[in-house]
Amino acid sequence: MVYSAGPSVRRIMLALGAFMLAIASARPTVARTSPRLATRAPKAPSDDPFYQPPVGFENEVPGTILRQRNVSVAFLGLIPDPVEAFQLLYRTTAINGSAIATVTTIFKPSSPKKDRFVSFHTAYDSSATICNPSYNYQLGAAQTDIISSAEQLIIQAYLLLGYIVASPDYEGPDAAFGPGHLEGMGVLDNMRAVSNFGDHLDLTSDNPMIVGTGYSGGAIATGWAASLQPSYAPELHIKGWVQGGTPSNLTGTLVFIDNTLFSGFIPAAVVGLAMPSAYGAELTPVINKVLTSHGREVLQSAKKNCAVGDILQFSEQSLFSKDVQTMGYGLLEEPTIKSVLSKNILGANKKETPTAPVFVYHATQDEVIPYSNASTMVNSWCNNGADVKFTTYGNGGHATTEVIALPEAIQFIEAAFAGTTENGCSHNTELASILNPLALGVELEPILTKLIDVLAALGRRDSAVKQDPNVLKDVVTW
Numbered sequence: 444m445v446y447s448a449g450p451s452v453r454r455i456m457l458a459l460g461a462f463m464l465a466i467a468s469a470r471p472t473v474a475r476t477s478p479r480l481a482t483r484a485p486k487a488p489s490d491d492p493f494y495q496p497p498v499g500f501e502n503e504v505p506g507t508i509l510r511q512r513n514v515s516v517a518f519l520g521l522i523p524d525p526v527e528a529f530q531l532l533y534r535t536t537a538i539n540g541s542a543i544a545t546v547t548t549i550f551k552p553s554s555p556k557k558d559r560f561v562s563f564h565t566a567y568d569s570s571a572t573i574c575n576p577s578y579n580y581q582l583g584a585a586q587t588d589i590i591s592s593a594e595q596l597i598i599q600a601y602l603l604l605g606y607i608v609a610s611p612d613y614e615g616p617d618a619a620f621g622p623g624h625l626e627g628m629g630v631l632d633n634m635r636a637v638s639n640f641g642d643h644l645d646l647t648s649d650n651p652m653i654v655g656t657g658y659s660g661g662a663i664a665t666g667w668a669a670s671l672q673p674s675y676a677p678e679l680h681i682k683g684w685v686q687g688g689t690p691s692n693l694t695g696t697l698v699f700i701d702n703t704l705f706s707g708f709i710p711a712a713v714v715g716l717a718m719p720s721a722y723g724a725e726l727t728p729v730i731n732k733v734l735t736s737h738g739r740e741v742l743q744s745a746k747k748n749c750a751v752g753d754i755l756q757f758s759e760q761s762l763f764s765k766d767v768q769t770m771g772y773g774l775l776e777e778p779t780i781k782s783v784l785s786k787n788i789l790g791a792n793k794k795e796t797p798t799a800p801v802f803v804y805h806a807t808q809d810e811v812i813p814y815s816n817a818s819t820m821v822n823s824w825c826n827n828g829a830d831v832k833f834t835t836y837g838n839g840g841h842a843t844t845e846v847i848a849l850p851e852a853i854q855f856i857e858a859a860f861a862g863t864t865e866n867g868c869s870h871n872t873e874l875a876s877i878l879n880p881l882a883l884g885v886e887l888e889p890i891l892t893k894l895i896d897v898l899a900a901l902g903r904r905d906s907a908v909k910q911d912p913n914v915l916k917d918v919v920t921w
Contacts, residue, residue: 475751484583485514488546488572493532494616496544500534505628506635506676507534509544511643515582516550519592523582526602527551529643530577533636535615536628537720546577547611547633549644552602557647557858559682562634564657564664565594567750570620570714574749575612588749594658597849604853607644609637610837613664618662620715621693622722623787629668630655631676638679651842653858656685659812659844663690666789666820669797683859684797685852687804688812688841691789692818694775699813707754708811709762710745717849722783729779738767790823797829800864802855804834804848811841832865837874847873 488494496509510532516524529549537543553686565576567588572578574588586592601608611633612618613626634653636837641649649773657665672681690696693712700706717726733741763772774780785791801824805817814835821833834851836844851873858864 460870467510472724481525484585485578485581485871488575488578493530494544494546494572496532496534500544501542503534503542504634505534505536505916506639508532508636508639509534511640514548514580514883515647516548516580516584517584518906520582520584520586524550524595524599525531526553529640531636531640533632535632536625537615538622538625538722539724541720543615543720545612545615545629545633546575547609547636548577548580549637549640550598550602550608550610551644552605552607555606555607555645556605557645559652559654560609560644560646561601561856562630562637562653562655562668563598563601563608563610564613564630564655564661564668565591565596566658566660566662567591567751568620568708568711569753570614570618570659570711570718571747571749572616572618573747575614576610577612579762580610590750594661597845600849600853601856604857607637609633609648614715615718615720617720618715618719619718619721621663621712621787622716622718623663623667623789624671625721626664627671628675630664630668631672631679634679634681635676648680648826650680652680652682652860654683654685654859655681656852656856658686659688659841660690661771662686662688665689666691669799669801670789670792670795673796673798674794681799682862683800683802683856683864685802685855687845687848687852688809689789689803689805689817689820690812692813692816693787694784695812695813695816697762700811701763702759703810704758705754705811706760706762707757708750710741710757711748711750713762714742714745716783716787725779728889729777733768733770733774733777735765735767735769741767790820790827796824796827797831799858800830800832802832802834802852804836804844804851806836806839806841806844808838809841809844821868829868830864830866831868833868833870835870835872837872 493510493512500509510529512530514528514530516528518740520522531547532544533547534542534544567574567590576591578584579586579588579591596610611629613629614620615625617630619625638651641651655665655668665684666689669684672679697709700708715721717723717730741757745753748756758856763774765771770777803821805814809812821831824831836847839847
């Protein structure tokens with residue numbers, strides 16, 4: 444099936460190409476001045492006072508801006524992104540209802556649409572604060588998280604469409620990877636904070652229109668934000684949600700990737716779920732009781748690594764090995780662990796059903812997130828009355844599908860803002876396995892080069908990342 448893009452998508456892709464070419468031509472100048480970056484390199488979140496909330500912040504309502512600053516953003520920390528950018532420290536909520544604070548980064552294009560913005564939830568998939576997107580986006584930052592760097596290309600598409608884009612550290616101050624309720628509230632309070640910052644962004648409404656989007660780990664945050672918004676933040680003017688490769692069932696994902704190339708995500712999620720802002724009070728005693736000395740070393744490593752490092756560190760190993768923990772597969776039946784995992788299933792609770800339209804997409808051959816769990820989530824939402832467009836991609840792997848689906852995601856976001864998405868639920872299947880420039884028009888070939896390079900480097904089913912953790916960095920660099 445050939446995708447037919449609208450004129451606005453063609454314009455944005457052409458503009459993106461011109462933008463990339465301009466950056467490419469400017470690179471020698473940046474390279475010559477880059478040594479000076481060392482004197483103004485941003486501090487890691489653990490050392491940066493900006494990330495520490497002021498005394499008494501607990502008394503503020505969720506979404507309150509606690510600190511603000513202008514920042515310079517860049518691709519790979521070196522290639523300046525010529526947009527105005529801000530960061531906000533804002534108040535949000537932990538699993539137990541207590542107050543916590545985290546940061547969102549706002550990208551403002553030169554001629555923004557003034558009644559709306561996009562909330563983009565990058566898949567940083569790590570339980571170490573050094574991997575926070577707010578750090579990696581900054582000029583001069585050490586590139587600890589290549590995923591955020593690659594997804595910054597997608598952010599550019601929305602900026603060139605004229606959308607202000609906010610990208611929150613939705614895992615919160617502990618970098619808690621996995622707990623859906625915490626991440627969902629982190630997204631929604633980011634939306635509140637950006638709306639509260641509207642005067643600085645020249646927004647013309649106190650309640651701007653918003654669409655939230657995220658893929659893979661970012662889809663955990665997106666899906667839970669969509670589910671919690673009717674009860675947690677009903678005042679927000681949400682027009683729609685886009686989520687792909689959704690880990691809708693953590694137990695299903697755990698079993699699916701255990702002892703595979705991607706099993707390194709498991710220790711990061713265990714650490715994330717056991718963070719103080721998540722389920723630490725419940726989980727930590729259990730985990731400490733069953734871990735072996737090797738298991739403790741594995742989790743300690745996950746507290747320091749970003750996603751690619753986690754994959755390399757625990758690749759093709761099993762959480763259920765007695766070398767890691769003493770309960771084997773009985774771990775999943777341990778009452779506390781079973782309870783926590785059951786609370787992190789999207790679609791299981793009818794009261795947590797999105798009320799704004801949702802576009803969900805997933806590849807049947809996804810080797811990281813099981814397709815069946817995502818389709819079960821969609822069926823539950825549809826049975827509960829949600830409006831869901833569900834696209835199945837019959838070819839391609841986990842990372843490739845995010846890129847292949849970009850035209851359809853853009854089209855849905857534009858329709859959501861226009862209020863022209865369809866009611867009810869629909870299902871369709873796409874068989875494309877590459878991002879074909881002809882699918883968006885032959886004139887778009889130059890501007891799709893970088894995204895196609897990413898696909899080629901990852902290889903079919905995305906396995907090349909194991910051999911070279913810098914594979915994305917190599918192809919995103921100009």
